[in-house]
Amino acid sequence: MKVLVLGSTGYIGSAVVQRFAAHGHQVIRFVREDGRLSAGEPTRVGDLADPASLRAAVTDDIDAVVNLTTPTGDEAVDAAAVDALTERLSGSGRAFVHTSGIWVLGATGDVALDEDAPTNAIAIVGYRPRIEQRVLATSVEGVRAVVVRPGIVYGRGGGIPGLMVGWAREHGTGRYIGSPATRWPMVHVDDLAELFVLAVTKADAGSVLHGVAHEGVPVAALAAAADFAAGGTGRAEPWPPEQAAEAVGAPFAEALGLNQVVSGQRAVVELGWQPSRPYVLTELAGGDRG
Template sequence: MSIFLTGATGFVGSAILRHLLDQGREVTALVRSGEKAAIVAGLGAKAVVGDITDTPLLEEQARQSDGVIHVASPGDETSAAIDDALVTAVLAGLEGSDKPYVHTGGVWVLGNGSDLTERSPQNPPAITAWRGAIEQRVLGAEGVKTTLIMPGIVYGYGQGIPNSIVQAPRTTVVSGETGAAGESSLKLIGSGEQHWTTVHVDDLAELYILAFDLAAAGSSYLGVGGDSPTVEELGQAASTAAGLDGRVSPSTDDETYELLGQPFGEALLLDQQAAGSAARIDLGWEPNGPSLLDELRTGSYAG
């Protein structure tokens, strides 16, 4: 028997897989192709070729497992229906076993806030409004040790959402307020005043494993490392790495929507700060990865 993991070749899932295997755990990874199966098999996991829409396969793999960690998502308009069906299948496979099921949510559902916690009321942007009902089903399931992990902005190894800052358009300064006329600056997402609550992908992987092992049934944890820089600070770090001497310029909301699409843009304009203390207290989680500011300035996103 082993842990059944979805999304094992994605950004977060591959980190979880790596950490589980480093701990000597047995993992069965759901992958979508023979090529990806070869990748996870080469790492030491058992691969099952299939799709997160294959509910009979999901139910059977859940039943045969020691528990399930679910991090896969299509990330589009099909996400709600697919996640709902997946939860139904996994809970059916685990029903009455008291085995762990760790489900992935996201901190965006909480909306704006300067001190967000697991008890904060939900006020989601449109892109994540579908999550709430499914998450309540997960947390209310009986006979299964369910946990909800709500990651912040995940970063590390030059991947993920921070690339929307690194790859932002450059604009020419036309006044002396931010630099000499004719100098280039990095265009911010929005005004830059909003905070992003962040977590290094390796720290997040450790949280999933701790939740799988230790969390009580029906528990929720913010997956945030406690560092919530402003987008302006992040932009300045990326601008420095790009040789622009930290110069940045704000965008309007409409400019952000035009560049990134309105649903995604609305989420990145949220102003969120969170400490993530509950996971430290309850599970002994100790996030210690490099900060996103350092990663942008001189780390995996620089150069």
């Protein structure tokens, strides 16, 4: 398949591109300027805020589109981007896979939520559920539209756990927001990349899939592992919310303190997804060299 990937140079995007190539698919990268990539790499040049460039990128030879870009923060711009990317897919049955995230569910309590649970988005992702619905609505127009909601992504030294290692180095101890009982649904970036391949090749139109390999990782244990990865002894302490908000911004601090337990079993059962990379605490304890 020939797959157009937006956000291909980012943390998740780089892993996704590698997995598509490993499965024998051809990746066409959508980039703002082609000078960032190696000579000869197939690209389409444009901008997420330029619908005309998005429409022009989805040519008839493109078999699927994967949108991994970070939302702009402007709902109208992101909605227009969805419309532009799906316009030329209409009636073709070709796949459009859009990236959202588990923060749209809000706080979950102790019962693992699946994809049928209602959304209750926190401020940092406030309008994302409406974008999800805009994507899924294209299914009735003959687009094989799929929404993937990754958990907190780790691996390769990146993601929020990578930030936590940096915070532990800075403060001399691991830090977490909320209570020691706070949990995060998590997934290794390479396992998540495999899910995107499956979403493109196997998922039904109108699917919502949680990219979650570990339903609820205790954040206090994660902070302790981050301290160990930073060269410490595995200590962790609460990060007062007002201090965290000052350091990283109130919306992000709220997200970091969110207690969630989320199931990713739908992808396992329906698509045969098999997450196999090391558990996050194991990986961080080894220096996060995954």
